[in-house]
Amino acid sequence: MDTTIKIPWAKPDIGKEEFDEIKNSFENNWFTLGPKVKLFEKQMANYCNAPYSAAVSNGTVALDIALKTIGISPGDEIIVPAMTYFSTASSVSYQNAVPVFVDIDKESYNLDHSKIVQSITNKTKAIMFIDYGGNASDQSNIFEIAKKYNLTVVQDGAQSLGGTYHGKPMGANAEISTMSFHLAKNLTCIEGGMVFTHNKNFFKQIMMRRNQGEVNNRKYEHLALGTNARMTDLQAGIGLAQFKKLPKFLKERKRVAKIYDELFKESKLDIKVPKTKHSDTTNAYFFYPILLNGRNNIAQALRSKYGIDTRIAYPMPVYDQHLYKSGQAKCRHTACPVAEEVTKKILNLPIFPSMDEKSIKTVVNAIKSEIK
Numbered sequence: 001m002d003t004t005i006k007i008p009w010a011k012p013d014i015g016k017e018e019f020d021e022i023k024n025s026f027e028n029n030w031f032t033l034g035p036k037v038k039l040f041e042k043q044m045a046n047y048c049n050a051p052y053s054a055a056v057s058n059g060t061v062a063l064d065i066a067l068k069t070i071g072i073s074p075g076d077e078i079i080v081p082a083m084t085y086f087s088t089a090s091s092v093s094y095q096n097a098v099p100v101f102v103d104i105d106k107e108s109y110n111l112d113h114s115k116i117v118q119s120i121t122n123k124t125k126a127i128m129f130i131d132y133g134g135n136a137s138d139q140s141n142i143f144e145i146a147k148k149y150n151l152t153v154v155q156d157g158a159q160s161l162g163g164t165y166h167g168k169p170m171g172a173n174a175e176i177s178t179m180s181f182h183l184a185k186n187l188t189c190i191e192g193g194m195v196f197t198h199n200k201n202f203f204k205q206i207m208m209r210r211n212q213g214e215v216n217n218r219k220y221e222h223l224a225l226g227t228n229a230r231m232t233d234l235q236a237g238i239g240l241a242q243f244k245k246l247p248k249f250l251k252e253r254k255r256v257a258k259i260y261d262e263l264f265k266e267s268k269l270d271i272k273v274p275k276t277k278h279s280d281t282t283n284a285y286f287f288y289p290i291l292l293n294g295r296n297n298i299a300q301a302l303r304s305k306y307g308i309d310t311r312i313a314y315p316m317p318v319y320d321q322h323l324y325k326s327g328q329a330k331c332r333h334t335a336c337p338v339a340e341e342v343t344k345k346i347l348n349l350p351i352f353p354s355m356d357e358k359s360i361k362t363v364v365n366a367i368k369s370e371i372k
């Protein structure tokens with residue numbers, strides 16, 4: 001633990017309830033792919049309105065399984081947002097397929113649907129979208145394009161949990177979607193992930209692929225290329241305890257975001273705060289991203305002078321990451337002026353359920369002092 005940090009950027013709420021679930025697994029003597037995994041899958045599927053769900057070990061492996069399940073082959077192209085977490089794109093490269101980076105929207109920082117069509121070729125097989133920081137993508141436009149060009153949509157819903165889009169829960173909106181329960185996420189299993197699908201045949205494959213391609217009830221018979229992506233009952237138990245607290249977590253995140261919004265409005269600083277694009281859409285506030293000039297120096301000063309930790313998510317468009325820039329993995333991209341600009345200015349401020357008003361004011365005042 002870094003003792004110089006007074007206000008962390010994220011602070012998971014893990015305590016007695018989670019510990020009791022783990023203790024219960026020891027008492028029941030069931031540690032992996034057991035009753036807690038099944039119950040966690042059921043609760044998450046209900047919450048996200050998906051008929052099928054499979055718990056896995058993390059969000060990255062969930063993406064790998066999703067892409068194998070929809071049949072991505074070497075050389076296929078997949079449209080991905082130019083600004084996202086690395087594994088949205090690297091999961092494509094793992095299939096020896098080609099991520100095609102498309103610019104992001106000015107308001108939500110998600111895939112800009114109006115720029116997708118110009119990137120489609122006869123090799124394009126799928127469109128992947130995320131909901132950056134819990135803020136909804138323009139899903140209906142993306143689904144419309146996919147339908148017209150006969151493409152599969154994959155939702156990388158790692159950051160989506162708890163948000164709503166046109167009144168519907170976010171995270172399992174595509175035919176196949178994935179989620180992450182990493183430590184900092186709105187709901188954590190410490191590490192963990194899930195694949196959701198609305199397609200029964202996909203579900204059978206996902207269940208095989210998460211367990212070495214093995215057929216259910218036929219031990220050591222392997223029908224497909226799978227891996228060890230099994231979630232333990234210890235992780236699922238933590239997830240179950242977290243699930244009970246999720247409404248409170250989301251309410252508190254909203255509260256923190258609202259206070260930031262008001263303080264920044266009053267401050268009249270030249271700072272852009274997050275905006276939801278549609279009126280019947282709610283932001284899950286996994287991140288509270290602001291755009292500001294002089295971002296790098298300010299982030300550094302916040303940490304060294306005030307003990308405030310932030311996240312620069314993400315510091316460059318993914319095509320500028322070494323893997324792609326060096327040619328180790330293939331990619332394509334069109335001009336992405338918005339992603340270029342946003343990655344220079346974006347800073348994700350501390351946000352977590354137990355963050356009090358005093359800490360929020362400390363963050364805003366520190367930014368004020370550093371800007372002047």
Ligand SMILES: Cc1ncc(COP(=O)(O)O)c(C=O)c1O
Binds near residue numbers: 058059084130180193
């Ligand atoms: C958009 C996105 N995709 C994928 C992942 C990968 O999830 P995990 O860290 O559980 O492997 C993350 C995690 O931060 C993410 O934010």
